[in-house]
Amino acid sequence: MSRRFSHRHLRLGLASALLLAGAGVAAWHLLSSFPSSTQPDTEKAPVAKRVAGMPWFEDVTAASGIDFQHFDSTTPMHYMQETMGSGVAWIDYNNDGWPDLFCVQDGPVRPGAGSLPTSRLYRNNGDGTFTDVTRELGLERPGFGMGCAVGDFDNDGFDDLVVTYVGAIVLYHNEPDGKGGRRFVDITAKAGLHDSHWATSCAWGDIDGDGFLDLYVCNYVVPNLDHYPDCTDKQTGVRGHCPPFLFANVAHQLYRNNGDGTFRDISVSSGVAAAPAAPGLGVLMVDLDGDGRLDIYVANDLKPQYLLHNQGGGRFAEKGLMSGCGLAGTGNFIAGMGVQAGDLDGSGWPSLITTNFQHNPTIFFRNRGNLQFQDRSFPSGIGGPSLDRLGFGTVLLDADLDGNLDIAVANGHVDSEAQKKFGFPMAQEAKFFKGDGKGYFQDISAQVGSYFTELRVGRGLAYADFDNDGRPDLVFSHNAGRMALLRNDTETNNAWLRLELQGDGKKSNRNAIGARVEIEAGGKRQVHFIIGGGSYLSASERRLLVGLGAADQAELVTVLWPSGRKQVFHNLAARRWWRLHEGQEQGETVVPQKPRGW
Amino acid sequence: MTTSAKQGTASRAVKLRRWAVGLSILALSAIGGILAWRWVQDGERQQALRLAERGDFTNAEPLLKRVAERHAKDAPVARALALGYLSSDRLVEAETYFARWCAARPADPEPYEMRIKLWLRRSRITNVVDDARRVVELQPDNRKLRQQLPRWLLILGRFQEAESECRRFLHSWPDDPWVLLVQALLHQRQGRSAAAIPIADRLVREYPDFAEACVLRGTLYVEANQSDEAIPLLRRATAIQGPHRREALYELGLALEKTGQSREAERAMAEARLLLDQERFRGMADGSEGERRDYTIIEVRLAEGMLEAGQTEDALRLLRKILQREPDCAAAHRLLAAHYEKEGQPERAAEHRRRAGPTP
Numbered sequence A: 001m002s003r004r005f006s007h008r009h010l011r012l013g014l015a016s017a018l019l020l021a022g023a024g025v026a027a028w029h030l031l032s033s034f035p036s037s038t039q040p041d042t043e044k045a046p047v048a049k050r051v052a053g054m055p056w057f058e059d060v061t062a063a064s065g066i067d068f069q070h071f072d073s074t075t076p077m078h079y080m081q082e083t084m085g086s087g088v089a090w091i092d093y094n095n096d097g098w099p100d101l102f103c104v105q106d107g108p109v110r111p112g113a114g115s116l117p118t119s120r121l122y123r124n125n126g127d128g129t130f131t132d133v134t135r136e137l138g139l140e141r142p143g144f145g146m147g148c149a150v151g152d153f154d155n156d157g158f159d160d161l162v163v164t165y166v167g168a169i170v171l172y173h174n175e176p177d178g179k180g181g182r183r184f185v186d187i188t189a190k191a192g193l194h195d196s197h198w199a200t201s202c203a204w205g206d207i208d209g210d211g212f213l214d215l216y217v218c219n220y221v222v223p224n225l226d227h228y229p230d231c232t233d234k235q236t237g238v239r240g241h242c243p244p245f246l247f248a249n250v251a252h253q254l255y256r257n258n259g260d261g262t263f264r265d266i267s268v269s270s271g272v273a274a275a276p277a278a279p280g281l282g283v284l285m286v287d288l289d290g291d292g293r294l295d296i297y298v299a300n301d302l303k304p305q306y307l308l309h310n311q312g313g314g315r316f317a318e319k320g321l322m323s324g325c326g327l328a329g330t331g332n333f334i335a336g337m338g339v340q341a342g343d344l345d346g347s348g349w350p351s352l353i354t355t356n357f358q359h360n361p362t363i364f365f366r367n368r369g370n371l372q373f374q375d376r377s378f379p380s381g382i383g384g385p386s387l388d389r390l391g392f393g394t395v396l397l398d399a400d401l402d403g404n405l406d407i408a409v410a411n412g413h414v415d416s417e418a419q420k421k422f423g424f425p426m427a428q429e430a431k432f433f434k435g436d437g438k439g440y441f442q443d444i445s446a447q448v449g450s451y452f453t454e455l456r457v458g459r460g461l462a463y464a465d466f467d468n469d470g471r472p473d474l475v476f477s478h479n480a481g482r483m484a485l486l487r488n489d490t491e492t493n494n495a496w497l498r499l500e501l502q503g504d505g506k507k508s509n510r511n512a513i514g515a516r517v518e519i520e521a522g523g524k525r526q527v528h529f530i531i532g533g534g535s536y537l538s539a540s541e542r543r544l545l546v547g548l549g550a551a552d553q554a555e556l557v558t559v560l561w562p563s564g565r566k567q568v569f570h571n572l573a574a575r576r577w578w579r580l581h582e583g584q585e586q587g588e589t590v591v592p593q594k595p596r597g598w
Numbered sequence B: 001m002t003t004s005a006k007q008g009t010a011s012r013a014v015k016l017r018r019w020a021v022g023l024s025i026l027a028l029s030a031i032g033g034i035l036a037w038r039w040v041q042d043g044e045r046q047q048a049l050r051l052a053e054r055g056d057f058t059n060a061e062p063l064l065k066r067v068a069e070r071h072a073k074d075a076p077v078a079r080a081l082a083l084g085y086l087s088s089d090r091l092v093e094a095e096t097y098f099a100r101w102c103a104a105r106p107a108d109p110e111p112y113e114m115r116i117k118l119w120l121r122r123s124r125i126t127n128v129v130d131d132a133r134r135v136v137e138l139q140p141d142n143r144k145l146r147q148q149l150p151r152w153l154l155i156l157g158r159f160q161e162a163e164s165e166c167r168r169f170l171h172s173w174p175d176d177p178w179v180l181l182v183q184a185l186l187h188q189r190q191g192r193s194a195a196a197i198p199i200a201d202r203l204v205r206e207y208p209d210f211a212e213a214c215v216l217r218g219t220l221y222v223e224a225n226q227s228d229e230a231i232p233l234l235r236r237a238t239a240i241q242g243p244h245r246r247e248a249l250y251e252l253g254l255a256l257e258k259t260g261q262s263r264e265a266e267r268a269m270a271e272a273r274l275l276l277d278q279e280r281f282r283g284m285a286d287g288s289e290g291e292r293r294d295y296t297i298i299e300v301r302l303a304e305g306m307l308e309a310g311q312t313e314d315a316l317r318l319l320r321k322i323l324q325r326e327p328d329c330a331a332a333h334r335l336l337a338a339h340y341e342k343e344g345q346p347e348r349a350a351e352h353r354r355r356a357g358p359t360p
Helices: A002-033 A418-422 B003-053 B057-070 B075-087 B091-104 B109-121 B125-138 B143-155 B159-172 B177-189 B193-206 B211-223 B227-239 B245-258 B262-285 B296-308 B312-325 B330-342 B346-356
Strands: A057-059 A088-091 A100-103 A120-124 A130-132 A145-151 A160-165 A168-176 A182-186 A199-205 A214-219 A253-257 A263-265 A280-286 A295-300 A306-312 A315-318 A339-342 A351-354 A363-367 A373-375 A391-397 A406-411 A431-435 A441-443 A458-464 A473-478 A484-488 A495-502 A516-521 A524-529 A544-549 A553-560 A566-573 A576-581 A588-590
Touching: A088 A145, A088 A458, A088 A473, A160 A199, A168 A199, A199 A295, A214 A280, A214 A295, A280 A339, A295 A339, A339 A391, A339 A524, A391 A473, A406 A473, A495 A516, A495 A553, A516 A544, A524 A544, A544 A553, A553 A576, A566 A576, B003 B057, B003 B075, B057 B075, B075 B091, B075 B109, B091 B109, B109 B125, B125 B143, B143 B159, B143 B177, B159 B177, B177 B193, B177 B211, B193 B211, B211 B227, B211 B245, B227 B245, B245 B262, B262 B296, B296 B312, B296 B330, B312 B330, B330 B346
Parallel strands: A145 A199, A199 A280, A391 A458, A495 A576
Antiparallel strands: A057 A484, A088 A100, A100 A120, A120 A130, A145 A160, A160 A168, A168 A182, A199 A214, A214 A253, A253 A263, A280 A295, A295 A306, A306 A315, A339 A351, A351 A363, A363 A373, A391 A406, A406 A431, A406 A458, A431 A441, A458 A473, A473 A484, A495 A544, A516 A524, A516 A553, A553 A566, A576 A588
């Protein structure tokens, strides 16, 4: 029996083994026939750590109460408008010394019925929080908002606001509400302002020296929504964003302030319209050659950048190409988005920064004087690290108060299918370059706070010391995303000086746009400019926040006012807010009013 | 044990035996079936590879894809698909199979070297560098790639790596003009003009028709405010055809402007802009910037550039072509109106202005 059983067991065992082998072969075969799945690489953003003395920004958006969400206008058509984002502006509308925040809103490209989103104004409560005051101030207005500029166009002592739209510009006059507060009143039609094109960035500046701010408005392209080109990528079969050169361009607009609350379109008579029409996205006004007249520099998208040289008498000549700042140093187009000007190399001249498309460097045009510029993007250290980003807004600020200007840049691709088509993400990290004051910069983005390691679709960017602690803070706008308010928490003992310039409102505009300020402190000389416009669709505060390093005062502050008057102020103590009035010998120290509820 | 019990045991044994035999037959049949199936499939694979080898990718593709679905790690099949898609300009699909080919043959330089062509077509220079590094690691004597690597790193702005690759290459081949040029460019890009100048001088002296070297030396002269010295070199570079011409014309324009030759400067700048537009148009036409159905606006832009660059006949020919195709093209009429106005032919200008309609 035991033999029989052992035979039986043997046979059973053999059969089972064969069965198992067969099943194994079949299973192996079936499994190996499935396509092998690939695990996507997930890259975690490195965690930044605060280092004493190094710039550090803390994202305080949630705690601040700023809940602005940019409208997502995405459609399957991939209209250009959907991807351009909107700007952001700091404006102290009630003159309480606490910069308030205006967030521009877009909307559906083809608006239908129903409620539409609107731009928002947040009042700074002075305690780190903000309150939405849009409705009570009369700023609710639907439309496809793009950019904004802040300026006191009627020299009444309160900043006014201009907002650009796809198909419109709107001028809001800041006036008393009759109850002790302020309100904004749309005076566009009364002021004679009109732009039916796709207006983008705009800038205030007194171009003719009459003491009143004039207005430059960039126009982008002329898309026809009913016959929109199909920009389907041949490789991926995915419809995407069309490049700007597929659309017609129109001239930009320059409005002269008549000084009586009205404006006159002088685009043609000024020579601005004679410049080859180009898709403008960024604009600033600054005296680039020291002749005492405000020049205009415009970032155009894949067309030569404009340098509109002020000839006097309200006339401009376009000299971008011949000045060496129209194309990149290789003779290539710049996809100009955002723009800034400042003395970045200690020369005393305002050099230019223009953000650019992916695979192209952010451009640093060094001002060599005599209206000659040299592309120093790569030697400066900015070019290399910016190649893998698509830059938009940009600001110059001295984040660590060491007396040297640093650069912040908002980044984000324009094509929602960028990853599929080009291998780049649409959401990208912002950049921060620390300057040495001699024209060289170091990319320290990974070390200045977690925001700079996060993927966002950055667009607008503006700075202001919103908490008046003597350190410049930042605000970023994002396409179809939330606003980000970054508080500068840099641990530093470096001193600072806040300078608020007030022109006489007669020969100089009250905002002192166009002034040149030279500061000598602790053996170091710095030159700053009050510029009109700058960045992308956005407006920073005009108060200068000057880093003094270890110096405890500025021995000399020399102001060259827009009127041409030169004034010297002596021994301005550090860590104070100084208000300098044109024509008054002494500066006035200002202590911001305590917020309500303190 | 009783007889009935014995019979019961025997019948269970018989049943078990039958089961065992049945199962064995089944298992053997399964194995046989699978082997036969695999044999058939192998035939399909061989046929697919043969077709691909003969260049008949259209017929090979479905067979190859079927095989690839079953065997993701089949390197020859992944290779055939990657190269087939690459040569058919189906770059997204090619990328998938290059990834499989590379994964299946990590120690073989061929897939990485071939994939560089794909990345170059897709302008993904970071990937180009990664694969070039891999090939050079596997094939240290690959001169062609080692020569190109510094230039790609330069494009990416990774200057330190580029310099180290240049040094490594020049150690083996010290007189290579292309790598010397990249070394000089690296010095220039990092603000070390003094180090760039002797290299550029040597290249211009030893290779007078090396247009890129002429452009670099000319640019260095312009940067040093020595435009008079720059002009002949830049003129020499513009006389040679090639992709360097746009930069040469731009630098020539700047140099001419600085020496007071404004009209000539404007002409050079206009030609540089025209080349930019042409490069862009070519980019669109070959699909690298996506498939566009409407080239008209670009063609009008090109005509505008030609007029600015003084290539009037070419511009008018292009505009006539556009209007033959689209008689109501407002942009073309506007451009013609402006042109005839400038030429002092007001009647023709007025006619085109009328046909253009109102200005946007």
